[in-house]
Amino acid sequence: MxxxxxxxxxxxxxxxxxxxxxxxxxxxxxxxxxxxxxxxxxxxxxxxxxxxxxxxxxxxxxxxxxxxxxxxxxxxxxxxxxxxxxxxxxxxxxxxxxxxxxxxxxxxxxxxxxxxxxxxxxxxxxxxxxxxxxxxxxxxxxxQTGRTRGLPPEHPPLELDDLGKKDALFVTGFRDLRRREPDIRLLAAHGRVVVRRRGGVLSRIADAVLPITLHGALVAATPTELQVLSRREWFTRGGVPALSRGRTVVSLDALRSVTVAEHPRYLGVSVVTLQVGSTRIPIDVPEGSEAQKALLALR
The missing domain is CATH 2.30.29 (PH-domain like)
Structure with missing residues (x-):
């Protein structure tokens, strides 16, 4: 019809x-x-x-x-x-x-x-x-209903290419965010890195043929909120270009715990989980990175 x-x-x-x-x-x-x-x-x-x-x-x-x-x-x-x-x-x-x-x-x-x-x-x-x-x-x-909390030390300002040319998006995104919200504080940032799969010979072959990229992210906060700028997906395989952009906003007043664990599939990657009420929000970051430390400091 x-x-x-x-x-x-x-x-x-x-x-x-x-x-x-x-x-x-x-x-x-x-x-x-x-x-x-x-x-x-x-x-x-x-x-x-x-x-x-x-x-x-x-x-x-x-x-x-x-x-x-x-x-x-x-x-x-x-x-x-x-x-x-x-x-x-x-x-x-x-x-x-x-x-x-x-x-x-x-x-x-x-x-x-x-x-x-x-x-x-x-x-x-x-x-x-x-x-x-x-x-x-x-x-x-x-x-209007949330309480404030203290924040970790502020990260030094970022130059446009500090995270690599492919992740300059996070620098410009934070600059735009700060123009709208002058009290927001940069806590940590990192560019993309290639990571290895857990496993044996087959995993090493897969790494050579289809390498895994952990994409960059930027962590910022105000006394009432955490904001994470990232890509849509934390990981991509091969040379797939990353054109997406995302933002996650978390109420610090409702943040109950922050935990960290090894990623079950990739070496050198930590999963930082934010427990907000009954909601669990996982954030994948390089192991031992400034981003991991900044998120854990919110505990």
Whole structure:
């Protein structure tokens, strides 16, 4: 059946890969209209489109996978489940961590709660500025209830190529971050390194044919938050170029423990695990690195 078989709608006519702000009841996708929204009391309402090409959309479809509502009390996420939707509401002080990554037009926002729930919201990378603004809004709300803590010593400023030309992204990313947040402190950073697989002869052959790269990362913090700038994946095989960029924000007030262990598959790599409520966030870093020491110092 073609789109010409359907009566067009204003929502279908406006549909695209971008995230739209919702300011009136008429702009709420039909799937979610059974859930009352008091727009006079909301701070921000965003609708996240389905990951489909415009040519594959029809006016009869539910065109939006998520509706995110931020009001004075909580964050509410409505998610499409066939012809129904799920609902999760969490207070700002119940948000354990937020991870956002972009790989060209492929992107994903993940919100972790203290009880271990994780809400994954895929989106088109062209709307990353909107997601960054949403993340910063949630962080500001959480900071109003969070306690502060002391931080490890600050790392000396980084020059553009200090982490290698391929990882200059982290230096420019931190500079942009510091322009927006002057109180953030650089704690540690490292560029990419080639690591070896655990095992015997076959592992050594695999290392020669498809070497494993542990990608760079940057660790920064304020008295209320930890922020880690990284790639989407900690490891890649062979010469696959790394074009992604990601940011993980963790509430220090909710940080219960920081532990370290050897990586089960790669030599010279440590897995630093942040326990935030019931949520566990693993971060892979070179063994004995400044990043490992800075993360452990947050204990």
């Amino acid at each position: 073609t789109t010409a078989s359907y009566t067009s709608t204003a929502e279908y006519d406006a549909f695209g890969p971008w995230i739209d702000e919702v300011t009136t009841a008429d702009e709420v996708p039909p799937l979610y209209r059974g859930r009352p929204i008091d727009f006079a009391a909301t701070i921000l309402v965003l609708k996240f489109p389905r990951n489909i090409a415009r040519r594959d959309a029809t006016p009869a479809m539910h065109l939006y996978d998520h509706l995110i509502i931020v009001d004075e009390r909580a964050l509410t996420i409505l998610g499409r489940d066939g012809d129904r939707f799920t609902e999760l509401s969490v207070g700002f002080d119940e948000i354990a961590a937020i991870n956002d990554w972009v790989n060209l037009l492929d992107a994903q926002l993940t919100i972790f709660t203290l009880v271990g729930d994780a809400v994954i919201v895929p989106y088109n990378g062209s709307s990353n500025d909107t997601v960054v603004a949403l993340t910063d809004l949630l962080r500001r709300r959480a900071e």
